[in-house]
Amino acid sequence: MSPLNKPEMIPVGVIKPPYTQLKTRTPIPMASPALDLTLIASGREAFAAFVGDDGTQEVMTQLANEHGWSESRVLNGGVTEAIQVLADVPTPELLVVDLTGADDPLAAIDRLAAVCDENTRVIALGELNDITLYRSLIDQGVEEYLLKPISAPAIEAAVTAAPRQKGSATQEVKNGRQIVVVGARGGVGSSTVAVNLAWLMATDQNLRVAVIDFDLYFGTIALSLDLEPGRGFRDALANPGRIDGLFIERAMVRVSDNFFVLASETSLDQPVDFDPVAAEMLVEHLRQEFDCIVAEVPRGLLTAYPSLLSAADSALVVSDLSLAGMRDTVRLAEFVKNAAPVGALKVVANRAGAVKKGELSKEEFQKTADLKIDCVLPQDLKPAVDSVGAGKPMAAVAGRSKVVSGLRLLSRELSGVEPVASTSPLKRLFKR
Ligand SMILES: Nc1ncnc2c1ncn2[C@@H]1O[C@H](COP(=O)(O)OP(=O)(O)OP(=O)(O)O)[C@@H](O)[C@H]1O
Ligand SMILES: [Mg+2]
Structure with missing residues (x-):
């Protein structure tokens, strides 16, 4: 999940059928039937978001549109769903996950890290305003933790910010x-x-x-x-x-x-x-x-x-x-x-x-x-x-x-x- 070595960008919006079907997967309850989790399994994508509420979904859809990413990558769910969906498929280059509702957000991020490719950038969203959680998430390799409700400028800034130079053996990270x-x-x-x-x-x-x-x-x-x-x-x-x-x-x-x-x-x-x-x-x-x-x-x-x-x-x-x-x-x-x-x-x-x-x-x-x-x-x-x-x-x-x-x-x-x-x-x- 280390955000280093930015991967080669896949041309945005290019998602060719047939989509790889998810392997052994229990169906995930979806609030919106318009969202199809199987879409994420179509090879390495530029972006996917797993968000749990309408407001966040709206902001993420706007983000996807502005970057030319497919709206269908804004999926309904949270970190648990992300772990299930991404277990057997290549993870997107940028992954936004909602931690709301996770009993133990750090453990959940740990499990997510286990199914993520090395160079997937992860931005976490949540409702807990807690500096200890924030620090731990950053230590775990999460690039940014944003408090809900998410604003469009906040997520845009997080996405366009230079990836955090963390966890690199070769690059020095300041600890001022x-x-x-x-x-x-x-x-x-x-x-x-x-x-x-x-x-x-x-x-x-x-x-x-x-x-x-x-x-x-x-x-x-x-x-x-x-x-x-x-x-x-x-x-x-x-x-x-x-x-x-x-x-x-x-x-x-x-x-x-x-x-x-x-x-x-x-x-x-x-x-x-x-x-x-x-x-x-x-x-x-x-x-x-x-x-x-x-x-x-x-x-x-x-x-x-x-x-x-x-x-x-x-x-x-x-x-x-x-x-x-x-x-x-x-x-x-x-x-x-x-x-x-x-x-x-x-x-x-x-x-x-x-x-x-x-x-x-x-x-x-x-x-x-x-x-x-x-x-x-x-x-x-x-x-x-x-x-x-x-x-x-x-x-x-x-x-x-x-x-x-x-x-x-x-x-x-x-x-x-x-x-x-x-x-x-x-x-x-x-x-x-
Ligand atoms: N060692 C010093 N010798 C002479 N003058 C000093 C010295 N240290 C500070 N001053 C002067 O004392 C005044 C008050 O300093 P300063 O504004 O730094 O204090 P402060 O504790 O921040 O004050 P405040 O509580 O108003 O914020 C300033 O005019 C400053 O130039
Ligand atoms: Mg002063």
Whole structure:
């Protein structure tokens, strides 16, 4: 079922009688007598769909017509019927199966895989909005899982998307790192940290990086990069069924060849239909295309949807060194420890030295909070001001400042790129 090695296309619409009769087959109850399952047995076809309801059938028929495939390949049934029908005949190049009603969709897909030819592309449809199911299906070689009701653009995008490069021994599949950034309090610099880390990974380390601003109303990541975010990101978050490579590609704003942004400037009177499964699917897709995904999530959203942390490689809680910051860091860190994988939590103290009186020292903060601070970034006004003036991150305008040096070290630790050996000319001289 691996979608690699796209087979030679059989001229569409060419189905020559006599159709091979299905061998030992128990009759399948059919809602529509117009559909003839035996049609699928006429050699390797371009397309077949097994769908269980009228709405889906209509959309699939439209798809077939648009691609010049025979409508008769839209069959009534679901994955069980697909398994029965395809057991002894060549499987089509593209197979759409409805998982609705299957007791165990994963087991059903396993059985389907056993009767499918190597290079059949499978798109699954279903009603279960569940990221674990989605991941497992993709792992099993299903190319896309779309939620019902299916829209014509969603199925069209899934069909025309480049086949997933999964399960190939020869082709490398990215499994990008996900870094979640959350501010313990407002104004502590979480957006600054997120955008600079992403910029450093893309520019210093030459990695493919996507930065996501989940603060859909008040996010400042696009602003700090002087970008105009479109509405694609907001649409994607409301429609898990539309999340696919093409859709995401359209929603992303390009900063450079290897640095992309997903952000939104939603007007305040516009409600956002945030679906956490859509967000997880989105990140899951991006992981296949990018080396690092830096996602800034407002703390309210994160606590409402802890599943946003479930696949994070690192979860950064950014705070200042104030007492209130420490208190909120403790609470948020506890939350992150429970929701994110073990060891993902990192505490970043930003704007250290900003307040002369009343600020905790690193040691006081760590002792009272019973938490390790992984990185301290100083308050550094000039880079911050220059950054705003230039519409670029601090790292782009003040690469040698202390705050950017700290961020650079942190970015390497998070992306897994080894720190470069000291570039001091004297040290290089002595090394010879
Ligand atoms: N280390 C730093 N030194 C100096 N200024 C900083 C530093 N970090 C952030 N700032 C500045 O602090 C302000 C707030 O930063 P930022 O917008 O990143 O915070 P935030 O936590 O995302 O805020 P919000 O809660 O409003 O989203 C900005 O003007 C930024 O330039
Ligand atoms: Mg912010």
